[in-house]
Amino acid sequence: MVMILTDGRDLKGVEHPEDIRYMKYLRFTLKAIGAWPGYMIGQPYGYLFYSRAFLTFICSTGLASGIIYLYNHVGKVSFFEIGQTYVTVFMTAVGQSRNILIWTQKYADNFKEFITKVHLFNHRNRSPYFMKMHLYVHKISHFFTIYMIGVMIWGILLFNLIPLQTTITNGGFQRPPPENVTYELSVYFATPFEYQHHFKGYMIMFIYDWSVSYMCSSYFCIFDLYLALMMFHLWGHLKILIYNMENFPKPALRNDAKRTLKTYECYTPEEMRGVSDRLNEIVEHHNLILSYTDDVSQTFGPVIAVTYAFHQISGCLLLLEVSQGDPKAIIRFGPLTLILLQLLVQMSVIFELIGSMTDRLINAAYYLPWQYMDKGNRIAAQMVMRQVQRPLGLKAVGMVDVGCQTMTTILKTSFSYFIMLRTMATREE
Template sequence: MRYYSKVEWLYVGINLRWSIRNDGGPDASGIERSQDIKYMRYLRFFLVLVGGWPGKPLGDWRRSGRWYQWLNVALSVLTLVLGLLYVRNNISKLSYFEMGKTYITVVMNCVCLSRFCTFMTDRYEKSMVYFVKDIHLFNHRNDSEYAMKMHMFVHKLCHCFTLYTIGLVSTVAEVYDIVPVVNNAGSGAFRRHPPADITYESVVYYALPFDYEHDAAGFYVVFIYNLYISYICSVLFLIFDLLVALMVFHLWGHLKILTYSLDNFPRPGEVFEGQASVGRLAGLRYTDRETEEVTRRLKDIIIYHEKILKYSENISNTVGLSVAVYYMFHQITTCLLLLECSQLDTKALVRFGPLCICLINLLAQVSVIFELLGSRTEPLMRAAYNVPWEVMEPGSRRLVLMLLRQTQTPLGLKAVGMVEVGVQTMATILKTSLSYFMMLRTMATNK
């Protein structure tokens, strides 16, 4: 594995401010591979950090070795075990509000572990390679004029969304880590001679064989480790969502191209260029030559749609378990964060308020993006039905019937092949979290 040089590490940050202004599209820069587009380079940069970029199958030296992936899994398991042991040792000693932070970090660790494991699967590697080499609209930009138009639209959308995600990565971990630092500084923890009864506050707490809550040396060891864990966790949360979003955006672009092809399917007299468009008025039937071309186009459309369905299912199978864990995480943490914020204490609001807003935003963002695929089911069905099957030969009509049946398949992603992922699922999670929050708040108040 080759590591990024300092220049490469600074590349993303230095050039972000110029990205949108100077980005005239991949063709303007003479780019020949989809992975060399600017937002794909940003994606690759961060995926390498968490072991999620399959460089070798893509002919790219920027890749994470298997040993690095196993290291991330081992660290994640270690952090999870130490966090669970801390909960077991202190659940009867500390109040629910004091333990809430540890509950949240333990569940976050479960999400990180599920995503690290996803990166190590062969299915993920094949899905990524197929996305970069085939599904990416850059590979289909020359198929038609509308394909080029849709490619440029999705390109701009992906570019802006990538910059937005990178901005979140740059701020989320820092905002969450800064509160303990400020609190420790206010209590004199960083003085040359700190108070004898000082208690150091950490971002994440573990069951360790040494004292890091009252000893400065132990605190600095845990503090440095937490900095790494917090940054990797923020990258893993946001960049994984970014990757899935980019896949969905490109699938959505393919569906738009397919719908456009069906909406503009040629009538008799329109199949070949240069002929008069009289079929719609005169009620003509396709000629023998036109029938051959119509049959070819229908077969291409059916194959194209089948490829979209297969890759949509491939995404569901690849990230389905991670998405299910992610939604369970939101179900648990939303009510916990609301409970922590309900103290209306300045310290609690500063620490948990931004995190609560950020996580709810991520839940809404992911759900709306997944909803994009489902929203294309009905337009595609209508476009398939509007194909002029009534003026076709029996063989072509059978192909249209096959297309109509195929378009009945609902589009969208499912968590573990069962739970539909979308806006309705998000609404259910928020409603359930509010109900649990009210119940826990009542129990905590009574105690």
């Protein structure tokens, strides 16, 4: 039975991050799209190459045949049908961009860094607060993993069962089928054979449609899940870093000359060595966070930019489809619109978590009791204060901030174009 929530007891006996239950779910779903380079952490290579090659072939043929279908049917079929194909072609393009990234060594290196260095399981025994944040992030990650897998399954079923139900209602599975029966699919492609009025051709495309739907849903939902887990663990590291600076130990209290009042004085030579070690730990910890944040931006930046462009275009198209008011359009496109909107908001808010920590990190740096340190440690404390000024937000292709501001701009623009196109369509009617 799948546990939706966890209290941390599932960590008993776990020795490696990849053996945690939610990481096993992630591994299973990422393997389905060839996105789990386990060989980087000592796991067998297996059939990874063949899996990736097969998925690349499916994505490429699906994208090409979808574009050809659009070219052949623009102006010949209803907007309801052609609009659906536009959206699915754009979704396939996003999936292909993520598939290309999976092939790169940069992606594999980033994966290894996350599993072996960034994952909080590796740091849980460094202090009680490390353990506390590890358990907290573990609970969030477990729930979010189950949630995203559920969203993926729900989206696949809704997107494919509705046209299947229509086909059944039209008598497509009767023997013999009614004359001039039309078989409906969730995605339409250009093929060398007839499938909208021929049962055998329909069954071939029916199976292909379900396969493509699963792949696209995985490229969207599971890829976003993987990104979210990385952000959760980075957020946990930032919380720990802030805590360590805000609770930096001060020198022991000593009596003043008249022994009437206990006051803080400079650290003793023995305490100063401990201060140096703590400052070095803070610098190394912050460097790990900055390094991995930059690595995520460089590795996933182009893919995130493509995703934002997709949401900009598809948001307008889906609103146009739903705004027809036809129950069939609402049933078909309503759930897809909500899922894609949820993915946009979710991705932006999660990345905003990291960017919003900059000010808190700067404020925490001023908790360091530099006035009690010697010259060398004051210089180190000054370096910390200077280093935390660097913004923590991620950028897509080094230009577009990934966060709530960009999300708001996309939503505003999509609604503006939707209103404009809807007005033009109304006038033409």
